[in-house]
Amino acid sequence: MSVAPILVTGATGKLGxxxxxxxxxxxxxxxxxxxxxxAARVLFGETVQVAAGDFDDRKALDAAVHGIGRLLLLSPINARLVTDQIAVVDAAVAANAARIVKISGSDWTIEPPGSSISGAAHAAVERHLNGLAAKTVSLRPNAWMQVSLANTIKQAIANGQVIAANLDAGIGYIDARDIADVAVHQLLADRLRRRTLILTGPDVVSFRQISTLLAAELKRPVAALDKPPQTVPGDGDFEHRAVAQFARLIAAGRAATTTDVVPTLLGRPPRTVAAFILEQVAAMTAVPEYQP
Ligand SMILES: NC(=O)c1ccc[n+]([C@@H]2O[C@H](COP(=O)([O-])OP(=O)(O)OC[C@H]3O[C@@H](n4cnc5c(N)ncnc54)[C@H](OP(=O)(O)O)[C@@H]3O)[C@@H](O)[C@H]2O)c1
Incomplete structure (x- = not known):
């Protein structure tokens, strides 16, 4: 008997x-x-099954969910997030998928309601999932090291500066590799215990502390500079407005949280900001080997 495949959406992206x-x-x-x-064949080779299509193509979705056992649901932040994700979920449920693991927004973008447009979109999908008979879990990861922290590191290497609206605002950054480990755990676990899991790294680190860690690693000064908080544009595309809202929420200290979900589920501590900085600085400053 062949085992039913796990369908992964957003598979070619950073986390997927x-x-x-x-x-x-x-x-x-x-x-x-x-x-x-x-692109999927280049990334994953021949061992993966590839279902081609766009979220708004119902026929392609129906073909993609045919015979699946479980679904990993991920789509980018945009104005279509709710429609796209609910379309995938409903197709998966119609195909009798037994379990859905959703990559949701950071908890502080969702709670309290009204915090951000992206959080409101993820919350709408979570509500839809919570109303289903299928087993579902929504993972709410804090800010990913591979996105905002990697950009901060790049800037510091290029300009010797860390710039933030509030240098003392902390973030419980999480390494995307830990999110992936938890997602796989939840896809394969015998049973799901919670509808929502809030994922963070092991500690809260401020921009000022990041500049100190970077200076030590780069062995040169890294200035920590204040900048006025971004204004949230009234118009502009969904993603830009969402990102401006994130920056304001972070400056207000809302991302300064940790939970013990990652160590509890995985039986090991989450990766640290210090280790990530060390790894990134080594990779970004590596001198290419001489090739005659
Ligand atoms: N970055 C953070 O700190 C953070 C924190 C919490 C939550 N999140 C959540 O993480 C998610 C973003 O993950 P990511 O950064 O890994 O994504 P990403 O790198 O931007 O990748 C987007 C993926 O979605 C697929 N996709 C986009 N539009 C599609 C469409 N119309 N039809 C089918 N597939 C489509 C792309 O596949 P193809 O191009 O191959 O079709 C790609 O695989 C968002 O929901 C965000 O809210 C992020």
């Missing part, structure tokens, strides 16, 4: 590819949904 790599390494059958089948 980490999740697919882990599932394949565990020998799980995986199907990825993508608008770019060639």
């Amino acid at each position: 590819r980490l999740i697919v790599d882990r599932l394949l390494a565990l020998g799980q059958p995986v199907r990825v949904f993508t608008r770019r089948p060639d």
Whole structure:
């Protein structure tokens, strides 16, 4: 008897590819949904099943969910997030998928309601999931090291500066590899215990502390500079407005939280900001080997 594949949406993106790599390494059958089948083949080779299509193509979605056992739901922040994710969920439920693991927004973008447009969109999808008979869990990861912290590191290497609206605002950054580990855990666990899991790294680190860590690693001064908080544009695209809201919430200290969900589920501590900085600085400042 063949095992039903796990469908992964957003598989070719920053987090999705980490999740697919882990599932394949565990020998799980995986199907990825993508608008770019060639890119998926380059990333994952022949072992993965590729379902081509766009979220707004119902026929493509129906083909993608055919025979799946479980779904990893991920889509980018945009004005279509609610419609796209609910379309995937409803197709998966119609195909009798037994379990759905959703990558949601950071908890502080969702709670309290009204915090951000992106949080409101993720909350609408979570409500839809909570009303289903299928087993579902929404993972709410704090800010990812591989996105905002990686940009801060790049800036510090280029300009010798860390710039933030509030240098003393802390963030419980999480490494995307830990999010991927938890997502795989929740896809494969015998049973799900919670509807929502709030994921963070092990500690809260401020921009000022990041500049100190970077100066030590780069062995040169890194200035910590204040800048006025970003205004949230009244118009402009959804993603830009959402990102401006995140910056204001972070400056207000809302991302300064930690939970013990990652160590409890994985039985090991989450990766640290200090380790990430060390790894990134080494990678970004590596001198290419001489090739005659
Ligand atoms: N960055 C953070 O700090 C953070 C924190 C908490 C939560 N999140 C959540 O993480 C998610 C973003 O994850 P990410 O950064 O890994 O995404 P990403 O790198 O931007 O990748 C987006 C993925 O979505 C797929 N996609 C986009 N539009 C599509 C469409 N119309 N039809 C089918 N597939 C489509 C893309 O596939 P193809 O191009 O191959 O089709 C790609 O695989 C968001 O929901 C965000 O709220 C992020």
